[in-house]
Amino acid sequence: MLEQFILVFATLVGAPLAGGLLFGIDRKITARLQGRYGPPVIQPFYDFFKLLGKEHIAVSRLQFIWIYGYLVFMVVSLIFLVLKSDILLLVFLLGFAGVSLVLGGFSTKSPYAHFGANRELLQIMAYEPVLLLFAIGVYAQNGSFLISEIFKQDKPLLFSLWPLFLAVLYVLTIKMRKSPFDIATSHHGHQEIVKGVTTEYSGPYFALFHLAEWYEIVLLLGIISLFWANPLWVGILIALVAFLLELLVDNIAARMTARWMVRLSWSIGLLLGVINIAYIYLTKGVS
Amino acid sequence: MGLMQTSRVKSPWILHFDNSSCNGCDIEVLACLTPLYDVERFGMVNMGNPKHADILLITGPVNRRTARVLKNLYDQVPDPKVVVAVGTCASTAGVFHNCYNILGGVDKVIPVDVYVPGCSVRPEAIIDGVVMALQKLASL
Numbered sequence: 001m002l003e004q005f006i007l008v009f010a011t012l013v014g015a016p017l018a019g020g021l022l023f024g025i026d027r028k029i030t031a032r033l034q035g036r037y038g039p040p041v042i043q044p045f046y047d048f049f050k051l052l053g054k055e056h057i058a059v060s061r062l063q064f065i066w067i068y069g070y071l072v073f074m075v076v077s078l079i080f081l082v083l084k085s086d087i088l089l090l091v092f093l094l095g096f097a098g099v100s101l102v103l104g105g106f107s108t109k110s111p112y113a114h115f116g117a118n119r120e121l122l123q124i125m126a127y128e129p130v131l132l133l134f135a136i137g138v139y140a141q142n143g144s145f146l147i148s149e150i151f152k153q154d155k156p157l158l159f160s161l162w163p164l165f166l167a168v169l170y171v172l173t174i175k176m177r178k179s180p181f182d183i184a185t186s187h188h189g190h191q192e193i194v195k196g197v198t199t200e201y202s203g204p205y206f207a208l209f210h211l212a213e214w215y216e217i218v219l220l221l222g223i224i225s226l227f228w229a230n231p232l233w234v235g236i237l238i239a240l241v242a243f244l245l246e247l248l249v250d251n252i253a254a255r256m257t258a259r260w261m262v263r264l265s266w267s268i269g270l271l272l273g274v275i276n277i278a279y280i281y282l283t284k285g286v287s
Numbered sequence: 288m289g290l291m292q293t294s295r296v297k298s299p300w301i302l303h304f305d306n307s308s309c310n311g312c313d314i315e316v317l318a319c320l321t322p323l324y325d326v327e328r329f330g331m332v333n334m335g336n337p338k339h340a341d342i343l344l345i346t347g348p349v350n351r352r353t354a355r356v357l358k359n360l361y362d363q364v365p366d367p368k369v370v371v372a373v374g375t376c377a378s379t380a381g382v383f384h385n386c387y388n389i390l391g392g393v394d395k396v397i398p399v400d401v402y403v404p405g406c407s408v409r410p411e412a413i414i415d416g417v418v419m420a421l422q423k424l425a426s427l
């Protein structure tokens with residue numbers, strides 16, 4: 001029990017540090033790829049503390065509840081991951097986090113935030129089924145939704161679930177809000193109409209959004225590292241390589257429309273997932 | 288300097304607004320973001336959303352139409368904020384000073400902290416102006 005408390009505490013403190021650093025590395029590498037020098041690696045932390053010190057302009061009271069909801073759901077799903085709990089529940093919690101963000105966008109009167117919220121909704125529609133299929137794939141392989149069961153297997157999931165791995169990589173691009181799928185809001189200025197779903201957040205509440213994103217990136221890379229859970233360091237290595245790949249894709253790809261994203265995700269992502277699961281069941285036999 | 292002040296100086300997010308400039312100054316503002324000058328080194332990002340901005344870079348003279356927009360944008364930027372008037376037009380209305388539709392420089396509508404003269408203003412001068420604005424921001 002005490003061990004679990006320490007683990008949760010370490011996650012609460014460590015994940016934002018790691019996430020912020022990852023985003024700093026992201027900005028640095030992106031700048032280098034564009035032939036620029038780029039900001040210092042700890043730039044996201046400067047941004048965070050600056051935002052905390054700024055005035056917040058309230059445009060609706062509900063908006064703040066939703067941004068807290070986004071943060072809390074994100075943190076809880078990360079805790080589910082580190083406590084090696086149920087992966088199906090984790091996927092649903094992640095969905096709740098996304099929906100909180102959408103409702104936050106809709107709770108204001110700004111048309112730009114509404115645009116962003118609509119697009120975020122499309123994003124959820126695009127990635128949620130794929131993640132769900134991933135959970136089902138894990139179940140098909142291990143006979144259990146528990147993450148702790150994944151750690152008990154000697155054979156990494158990557159061997160049997162590699163089509164789903166590709167689909168989850170695709171989800172990573174959507175969730176990281178990177179080109180070609182920086183649809184709902186973007187990290188670089190002047191891409192989304194004003195600032196998409198985050199348009200109406202200012203000061204400390206925008207800082208909270210950043211904080212939630214830091215937890216999110218750690219969570220996503222954590223999910224990817226599950227594909228090679230034994231030994232875990234290989235999985236983490238795979239996740240970091242996936243992260244770098246994402247940055248490369250971000251810089252060489254143009255922005256795509258939301259419809260294109262949904263179409264691609266539902267055709268290729270779902271197809272890969274379904275074939276993968278069907279194959280596992282056919283070879284193992286439904287018992 | 289405390290953590291907050293340091294962060295404030297290290298992470299100035301910029302809102303660029305064009306009143307009715309000839310576009311000469313706007314091109315120079317955008318030149319600051321290119322690999323040659325790369326202001327993101329200092330953490331400066333061109334935001335395009337007043338609610339996330341710290342520094343307003345205003346180009347061009349204020350005319351009767353843009354005065355209201357400018358005032359509105361200024362009110363939407365959360366405190367602490369600073370305003371930099373970029374170019375001769377933004378400072379004094381410059382060559383447009385006695386046109387029938389021009390009210391004058393930016394300071395006719397909102398308080399200006401730093402004036403950067405030049406027609407068109409050089410990117411180095413803009414960066415210099417922003418650094419001066421940052422010193423002011425640190426003391427707020």
Ligand code: SF4
Pocket residue numbers: 308309310311312346347374375376377381382405406407408
């Ligand atoms: S200062 Fe010169 S370059 Fe700048 S907007 Fe005015 S006329 Fe154009």
